[in-house]
Amino acid sequence: MATLDDPDLPMKGLTPSAEELADMMTITVRHERPEFEYSFLLPDGWYKQPDPPGKPKIKESEYDFLSLGVFSVTKDFVPPVVFSVGVRPAPKEGYVAEWLETQCIMQGLALERMTVHQFLFGWAADAVALQASDIGPLKMRIVMFEDSLRLWVLTGMAPLKVWEGSVVPLSRAICSFELLQPGKQNVSILRKPDGLDMPGSSTG
Helix, strand or coil: CCCCCCCCCCCCCCCCCHHHHHCEEEEEECCCCHHHCEEEEEECCCEECCCCCCCCCCCCCCCCCEEEEEEECCCCCCCCCEEEEEEEECCCCCCHHHHHHHHHHHCCCEEEEEEEEEECCEEEEEEEEEECCCCCCEEEEEEEEEECCEEEEEEEEEEHHHHHHHHHHHHHHHHCCEECCCCCCCCCCCCCCCCCCCCCCCCC
């Protein structure tokens, strides 16, 4: 495999070899609302955690996301190497990077750095954060983007001590993620100076 261009937020060096690709599977998640359907790549053998009981509804609060899937390397979360997908209505004010930073504060995450990347689904804020836990620090790659005024968050998480061996499958899941019914990005990723188009902003 090629060398990663970044140890935490890689975009290059993730292309699987033929042997690796043979051991991967395309996950397609269906939903009663087609705009919530998506697909991505995972290594064979990962486990999809059961959906929460009851009929899920998209959250209307300022910070809650509707879980659209939690996938773990083991059924019992040991070790807690996890890829998760969530969505909620986009806030009426602000921009995506600001919303990601706010989410980290609300969850008690230590945001280490953030950048902007273009993925298959469009432009997104891409960040690395740390979280304290009983088993030691957890590292996360958090990708947040807006589509059709819905705010999506993709999170790849692993214990810091196994991050080096987990960042590739987690980042492949993120970088292969696609909405099956994509819409339009309407909100800037970064604060938009007057008269300047920023990544992710609508150009009409």
